[in-house]
Amino acid sequence: MKANLFFEWLKSREGIYYLLLALLLVVVFPLALDSFRLNMVGKYLTYAFAALGLVLCWGRSGILSLGQGIFFGLGGYCMAMFLKLEASSPENTAIQSTPGIPDFMDWNQLTALPWFWEPFHSFSFTLIAVLAVPALLAFIIAVAMFKRRVGGVYFAIITQAIAAILTILIIGQQGFTGGVNGITDLRTLMGWDIRTDEAKTLLYFVCVGMLFVCLIVGAWVMRSKLGRILLAMRDQEDRVRFSGYDVASFKIFVFCLAAMFAGIGGAMFTLQVGFMSPSFVGIVPSIEMVILCAVGGRNSLLGAIYGALIVNAAKTFFSESFPELWLYGLGVLFIAVVLAFPDGLAGLYRRYVMPLESKLPAMLRRSASTAPTLPVEEAK
Amino acid sequence: MSPSKQDFILAVEGLTVSFDGFKAVNDLSLYLEPKEIRVIIGPNGAGKTTVLDLICGKTKATEGSIKFQGKELTKMSEHGIVRAGVGRKFQNPSIYEDLTVFENLEVSYPAGRSVIGALAFKRDAEVIKAVEEVAETIFLTEMLHQEAALLSHGQKQWLEIGMLLIQKPDLLMLDEPVAGMSVAERKKTAELLRVITENHTVLVIEHDMQFVGDIADRVTVMHQGKVLSEGSIDHVKQDPKVIEVYLGH
Numbered sequence: 135m136k137a138n139l140f141f142e143w144l145k146s147r148e149g150i151y152y153l154l155l156a157l158l159l160v161v162v163f164p165l166a167l168d169s170f171r172l173n174m175v176g177k178y179l180t181y182a183f184a185a186l187g188l189v190l191c192w193g194r195s196g197i198l199s200l201g202q203g204i205f206f207g208l209g210g211y212c213m214a215m216f217l218k219l220e221a222s223s224p225e226n227t228a229i230q231s232t233p234g235i236p237d238f239m240d241w242n243q244l245t246a247l248p249w250f251w252e253p254f255h256s257f258s259f260t261l262i263a264v265l266a267v268p269a270l271l272a273f274i275i276a277v278a279m280f281k282r283r284v285g286g287v288y289f290a291i292i293t294q295a296i297a298a299i300l301t302i303l304i305i306g307q308q309g310f311t312g313g314v315n316g317i318t319d320l321r322t323l324m325g326w327d328i329r330t331d332e333a334k335t336l337l338y339f340v341c342v343g344m345l346f347v348c349l350i351v352g353a354w355v356m357r358s359k360l361g362r363i364l365l366a367m368r369d370q371e372d373r374v375r376f377s378g379y380d381v382a383s384f385k386i387f388v389f390c391l392a393a394m395f396a397g398i399g400g401a402m403f404t405l406q407v408g409f410m411s412p413s414f415v416g417i418v419p420s421i422e423m424v425i426l427c428a429v430g431g432r433n434s435l436l437g438a439i440y441g442a443l444i445v446n447a448a449k450t451f452f453s454e455s456f457p458e459l460w461l462y463g464l465g466v467l468f469i470a471v472v473l474a475f476p477d478g479l480a481g482l483y484r485r486y487v488m489p490l491e492s493k494l495p496a497m498l499r500r501s502a503s504t505a506p507t508l509p510v511e512e513a514k
Numbered sequence: 515m516s517p518s519k520q521d522f523i524l525a526v527e528g529l530t531v532s533f534d535g536f537k538a539v540n541d542l543s544l545y546l547e548p549k550e551i552r553v554i555i556g557p558n559g560a561g562k563t564t565v566l567d568l569i570c571g572k573t574k575a576t577e578g579s580i581k582f583q584g585k586e587l588t589k590m591s592e593h594g595i596v597r598a599g600v601g602r603k604f605q606n607p608s609i610y611e612d613l614t615v616f617e618n619l620e621v622s623y624p625a626g627r628s629v630i631g632a633l634a635f636k637r638d639a640e641v642i643k644a645v646e647e648v649a650e651t652i653f654l655t656e657m658l659h660q661e662a663a664l665l666s667h668g669q670k671q672w673l674e675i676g677m678l679l680i681q682k683p684d685l686l687m688l689d690e691p692v693a694g695m696s697v698a699e700r701k702k703t704a705e706l707l708r709v710i711t712e713n714h715t716v717l718v719i720e721h722d723m724q725f726v727g728d729i730a731d732r733v734t735v736m737h738q739g740k741v742l743s744e745g746s747i748d749h750v751k752q753d754p755k756v757i758e759v760y761l762g763h
């Protein structure tokens with residue numbers, strides 16, 4: 135019965151979009167790209183986690199967070215701490231004055247592992263921390279803000295300030311965090327070398343798998359009554375409040391969920407890129423995440439993923455060719471999206487491509503040679 | 515002849531709210547009996563909407579008490595007051611334009627009001643039945659699966675009333691329910707209110723004296739945050755103070 139429903143759904147229009155995305159990520163990219171480029175796509179996808187969270191939080195609920203980098207960074211740092219401890223075995227660090235602690239601690243005259251690093255010897259603790267640490271900070275921020283009914287621009291500015299504070303804190307506490315260089319030289323995960331091409335390919339598939347888990351959780355939330363309440367709250371907060379809902383608790387929930395998504399993205403980033411640094415925590419990456427989401431379409435989960443892929447691909451292309459122009463390009467892109475197509479690529483797709491789709495079967499009958507095109511290509 | 519305190523569904527006593535020294539509502543007392551339709555009238559700025567804001571918790575009272583079915587509302591949260599059985603309709607239709615009429619009513623249905631509850635909420639036969647019943651009462655059966663943004667102004671007002679009805683409140687507060695409606699829509703709304711009051715106590719703010727005369731059991735006239743006069747529509751119409759500040763103009 136359940137399985138039947140699932141197959142019915144797969145055959146529906148929405149199911150086909152999910153299948154096409156899965157096809158693109160699981161079959162097309164791994165076949166078409168070399169290991170280096172595939173690893174880059176994997177890196178782009180880690181930002182898609184944060185963008186998915188923003189679709190729920192910003193697009194659906196109207197809570198603009200300019201601080202998703204905080205949670206991305208926390209998730210990433212949790213993973214990096216585990217990997218760093220594994221890379222800092224007494225044998226590997228025998229030349230240090232205190233063997234067995236991470237190299238940057240030794241350089242900063244630390245002689246023992248700080249207490250909050252200790253639990254990161256455990257992989258299961260690390261996996262929980264990747265979710266729990268971002269969620270906990272998000273919970274504290276959300277309770278403090280939403281219970282006091284701070285919202286809109288004020289909330290956005292506060293999240294941005296927290297992103298800035300966290301960056302400064304990480305850079306300042308060099309001995310505990312690796313400072314501005316971040317946590318580098320990560321080698322193995324439970325004895326498995328993550329730097330080889332095979333490992334990177336496998337991690338890419340893990341990343342895609344996790345992304346689909348988040349995508350499905352997000353889609354489930356959007357389809358539930360909670361998703362409709364979030365939308366209602368965005369448009370008429372007072373009406374929802376005076377319909378017997380504790381509005382703050384719904385905002386806290388969605389903000390924590392978005393933080394957890396970003397945390398998973400950060401952890402996948404660390405695993406695939408092999409280091410974590412404050413430059414992925416602060417204001418600039420946080421705003422980039424909002425732009426990814428806006429370009430893809432802030433109301434569309436799938437749009438956010440395509441947005442992350444396309445904008446990051448453009449970023450790589452432009453920074454390779456015209457490094458100094460990229461930031462301007464990003465700014466122009468954001469303004470263009472806000473002014474010209476506020477619903478992003480997903481909105482354009484719905485408006486221009488979907489009507490064609492309904493005509494497609496008829497066209498196919500007329501000329502069998504017209505192949506149906508992937509939405510991603512049309513969305514471009 | 516006035517009933518004892520326990521018989522009132524709503525007892526407002528000595529209610530005062532001060533905004534930086536300006537008393538929008540000043541030592542106001544108001545008693546509603548079960549199943550009564552009470553209409554509050556009065557000139558602009560008399561504090562009518564503020565009274566509704568105070569009862570539903572949108573504004574916190576500076577002094578005084580609001581007892582609803584024996585519960586003190588002034589200390590409760592907004593959603594707590596709603597769950598205690600007080601429904602409030604706003605002056606401008608507040609509906610969820612991006613949702614369908616069905617979804618608007620469903621979001622208002624009193625189940626799955628917590629985060630977990632909303633995630634686990636199932637659109638079962640009971641919900642569908644409740645939504646369809648209310649839709650029929652508010653004349654929107656045909657529009658059930660349309661986006662609410664497409665409704666006319668009058669239909670939006672009805673939808674918001676429907677969103678309250680589905681919560682089965684004991685007290686319904688309506689802020690200018692017929693403002694901006696055509697004559698035909700006003701008639702239908704009066705009819706709708708008559709159906710509603712079979713099972714609810716209703717507190718209405720309204721300017722249209724014709725409409726007030728049609729629906730009210732008793733009328734309270736407010737002026738400068740105080741009760742100026744109270745009684746049947748004919749009584750207040752002949753009250754010289756009311757004619758002076760309100761009806762005469």
